Amino acid sequence: MLTARRRATASAAAALAGALLLASCGGSDSGGSSDAKTLRLWHYEAPNSAMGAAWTAAVKEFEANHPGVKVKFEEKSFEQIQKTAPMALNSSDAPDLLEYNKGNATAGLLSKQGLLTDLTAEVTARGWDKLMSPGVRTTSQYDTDGVMGSGKWYGVTDYAEYTMIYFNKDLFAKYRVPEPKTFDDLVTAMDTFVENDVTPLANAGAEYLAQQYLYQLALSKADRSWVDTYELYDGKADFHDAAWTYAAETFADWVKKGYIGKSSTSAKAEDAGVSFLQGKAPILFSGSWWYGRFQDEATFDWGTTLWPGSDLTLGSGGNLWVVPKSAKNKELAYDFIDITLSKKIQNLLGEKGGVPVAADTAAVTDPKAKELIDHFNTLSGRDGLAFYPDWPVPGFYDVLVSETQKLITGSEKPDDYLDSLQKAYDKGVPKR
Structure with missing residues (x-):
């Protein structure tokens, strides 16, 4: 991260x-x-x-x-x-x-x-x-x-470490939602929760969680060569390619649909973890670093699954x-x-x-x-560890935080978001 x-x-x-x-x-x-x-x-x-x-x-x-x-x-x-x-x-x-x-x-x-x-x-x-x-x-x-x-x-x-979907089995059972095994299952689950006035995804716009949701969406449309281009400068990264475009547009759409709460714009990772632990958010996509804490503190039945429909996920x-x-x-x-x-x-x-x-x-x-x-x-x-979105260049973490916050508030369109990332990335890539 x-x-x-x-x-x-x-x-x-x-x-x-x-x-x-x-x-x-x-x-x-x-x-x-x-x-x-x-x-x-x-x-x-x-x-x-x-x-x-x-x-x-x-x-x-x-x-x-x-x-x-x-x-x-x-x-x-x-x-x-x-x-x-x-x-x-x-x-x-x-x-x-x-x-x-x-x-x-x-x-x-x-x-x-x-x-x-x-x-x-x-x-x-x-x-x-x-x-x-x-x-x-x-x-x-x-x-x-x-x-x-x-x-x-x-x-x-x-x-x-690696990222996964944590889900509250008790809430899934309460709303009669099947546990997610495919990406369509995940979307159906989120739709059902929204229909019942429950914001599905625990999120933190002020820290790493939001950008990691977006990067995972990109990874679901990417392969190893895409990761190597972005992370290791093995080629020229294009933030308007199919993977990044899908990620930014889907993330913005998820905010509009209520999967991601606009109130999470200023939330920190701890806030997201606590919202999951308190049974407020049925789903959290984050890292294995939470696992021991959830084992220790969760008072409900919970499970995990790798992001469905993607060979790659964040990890290292x-x-x-x-x-x-x-x-x-x-x-x-x-x-x-x-x-x-x-x-x-x-x-x-x-x-x-x-x-x-x-x-x-x-x-x-x-x-x-x-x-x-x-x-x-x-x-x-399956060689599925794809590192983290902020790694490639110095200062990129802060850029990702601030720009992804704009997607959550709706103050920036996906195309402009990707323009901003491209500019910051290109400025930081070392001449080799």
């Missing part, structure tokens, strides 16, 4: 994550030595997400293996890191390790600017490269132009662990990454509803967690 994932965590969730992690660190001071080393860690996962739970366990494991070393987790939201990381990493106050968004416009840009540590030697020595499939490792490597897919390793992920290796060039304790950072890739932590991540890259899948027993991993294997088997 988000800047594929935009992984949404509200400030309250981030604060709670910080409180939990700090609590987990508090008893490990080995006598409170004032000269004990500290590993400063930033991430923005909710404490009851799969990654949040796994990394909390990793902190405990790390401190047990490193007597006298404390992990200092510093509360940051996704948006904070997204907007301030370049400045923070270019200062003496950089953390030792942080979660950062993958893609050309984010991790790629920082690698090009010389702000990230080249991890290639460490990756090879510790065998991390052997744990990742080609599709997952794509976003960990960047060339001298900051373009993903080849070159040096500037980040390491310990999970994968997960956000990256990156080590700032100016980090003071790089070896400790490498050790922490290594622990997050251990079987113990990977199996926990899978059990909690994540998509691990190095788990013993037979050790994952939860039925919903198994379903999540099975869906991912289906996508991987």
Whole structure:
């Protein structure tokens, strides 16, 4: 996202994550030595997400293996890191390790600017490269132009992610709507909900969700070469081609039909997730990063399905662990990454509803967690991970947010919307 994932965590969730992690660190001071080393860690996962739970366990494991070393987790939201990381990493106050968004416009840009540590030697020595499939490792490597897919390793992920349709089975049953197995089923379901004064789709115009709905619509009319042209500059991207045109026109039409509420223009991802959790919105299209939280908090029966009628969906290796060039304790950072890739932590991540890259899948027993991993294997088997819409060029995330908001309010027509995207994209594509 988000800047594929935009992984949404509200400030309250981030604060709670910080409180939990700090609590987990508090008893490990080995006598409170004032000269004990500290590993400063930033991430923005909710404490009851799969990654949040796994990394909390990793902190405990790390401190047990490193007597006298404390992990200092510093509360940051996704948006904070997204907007301030370049400045923070270019200062003496950089953390030792942080979660950062993958893609050309984010991790790629920082690698090009010389702000990230080249991890290639460490990756090879510790065998991390052997744990990742080609599709997952794509976003960990960047060339001298900051373009993903080849070159040096500037980040390491310990999970994968992808998008899917989450649906409230209780609401579908209440309105006698069949669970969506085809795209026509999805449209019929949305029509039925609108007829009953229920806005079908949870949406967030102020953050990543809205643009991801639109990108998925484009992907349903696209193929791998289209993705490579757009994301990897393998050709010239045309925002007035059949896929983008269909996406923009269909999205605008869905707003008119009431599938997407105009009131969602200023909503954030957290608002969309909460509307689904509260049973207000029967359908949410978003990422696997919500899975563990929904398992933990949902009080109704819910299910998932891949976007019907499309071989491609948004997804990739997960956000990256990156080590700032100016980090003071790089070896400790490498050790922490290594622990997050251990079987113990990977199996926990899978059990909690994540998509691990190095788990013993037979050790994952939860039925919903198994379903999540099975869906991912289906996508991987058909080369279906198509990355995220804001990745290609720096600043494109903000452009997509503001322009897609205009589609929701109706202040911009689809053709003008696509003109704006083309202009911003062309301006940012590196000369190669």
